[in-house]
Amino acid sequence: MSQRVTSRSFRPARIRTRAAVLVAGFGASVALGAGVATAAAADTTTSGVAHAVQAQAAAQAKAAQAKKAAEAKKAAQAAKAAKAAKAAAKKKAVSWVDPVKKYKLSASFAANGGMWASKHSGQDYAIPTGTPVVAAHGGTVVKAGPNGAGDGPAYGNAVVIKHGNKTYSQYAHLSKVNVKIGQVVKTGQKIALSGNTGNSSGPHLHFEIRTTPNYGSAVDPVKFLRAKGVNL
Template identity: 45%
Template sequence: MASIRPSAPTPAAAKPAGKSAGRHRRPGRLARSGAQFGSIATLAATGIAATVAAPALAAPAERNTSDPEASGLRQAVVIGDRLAETVDAQARAQRGAAEAAEARAKAEAQARKAAEEARRVAEAKAEKERAERARAAREAERKRLNTFVPPISGSYISTGYQSSSGLWSSGSHTGIDFHAASGTAVHAVGTGTVVEAGWGGSYGNNIVIKMSDGTYTQYGHLSSIAVSVGQKVTPGRQIGLSGATGNVTGPHLHFEARTSPDYGSDIDPVAYLRSHGLNV
């Protein structure tokens, strides 16, 4: 009977070169995957990475099952690149929006400034035009008020100033006579205020006007009177009708220029009228 020899002990498996045991062991797959997901969760907390990380995690076909550590690293790199691109895109969009808002605000400010300047120029122009019109109106009114007209339109002097005759108590004519049929319109020669309107003795119905320059004019022998004391008159205003009242030999208008409203203060009426632009 053959004897049975005990088997030789099996040699212990050799340890792989370069690999040390104990606390320096490489982390397991589960631990590495947990770290990767922790990093992704941290990025997702920013509110930006969530939409980028999802597609990368949802593509298991791209993983290299033979090397889980390399596959996870690639995922982290892809996620990081996409996150950086997303952040850059958002930053560019924000800068673009800020620049557009700044440009819009600048354009609006320039438009407001241009509109305000245009309004100011238009108002200044309108004010200047109003002032010019007012000045022109005042000048026209001043000229009108300072304009003198003949007391009888289309007439002529029939008796001159200081003509001698026994018909006048002073022995000479204190005014000038304008030829006029009875009922001819008599006009104020200039601007003034009526100080006398009524019977004037030898002058018949007469009117005395204090002129704007302080002198006085008298209109005598009227057949009718159309103004009253205190009334303002302007050049050419009809004040009565010529006639033959008072001390006369026929109808005409007696016109005097005076330094006061009283008889005896007469001045040369022809020189007076000519000094105011009338050639009589």
């Protein structure tokens, strides 16, 4: 009788124990699930942060590339502007040139001598006959030919070029004239060959700067050319 009572008294305890185990197991499962969820959330957050960092790095790289391209463009523009300025300065510097190359200056402006009626009206360049003579500056030919192109036989074959602003250049004692009246010439363009024609003691070029196309209006050509940046 006593044994049956004892057996029955243990059943509720066993049920409660099993219930406790199940609850504990369920709790562990819930805790495990929560941990997994937390880990998944952490992974998602990490992935999002990594993506954001990558996006920021890409944006910074793009901005740096754009800045570099802008700087390169600016540098190229600056170089182009400098080149243009240099070309303009060079063009301005050579707006006037010597009428001949490889010369020796001989008779000077306003010098006295027996080869001319009064003081010398130009600058002589001692050079061999046949030396190319070029326009000292661009302009229009207003005189060309023998008899000093109208200024008298003492000049021999001659050319006079109008440059504007009451400025003319004259080239005399030429062996050959390569231009004609009305022709437009550029700075440095060949216009004649030097010679020994007219009232000349030897091969040379007689060069004048005038305020009119005619004899009697000459100014010091060396002083004029030096003021234009030409070193004689």
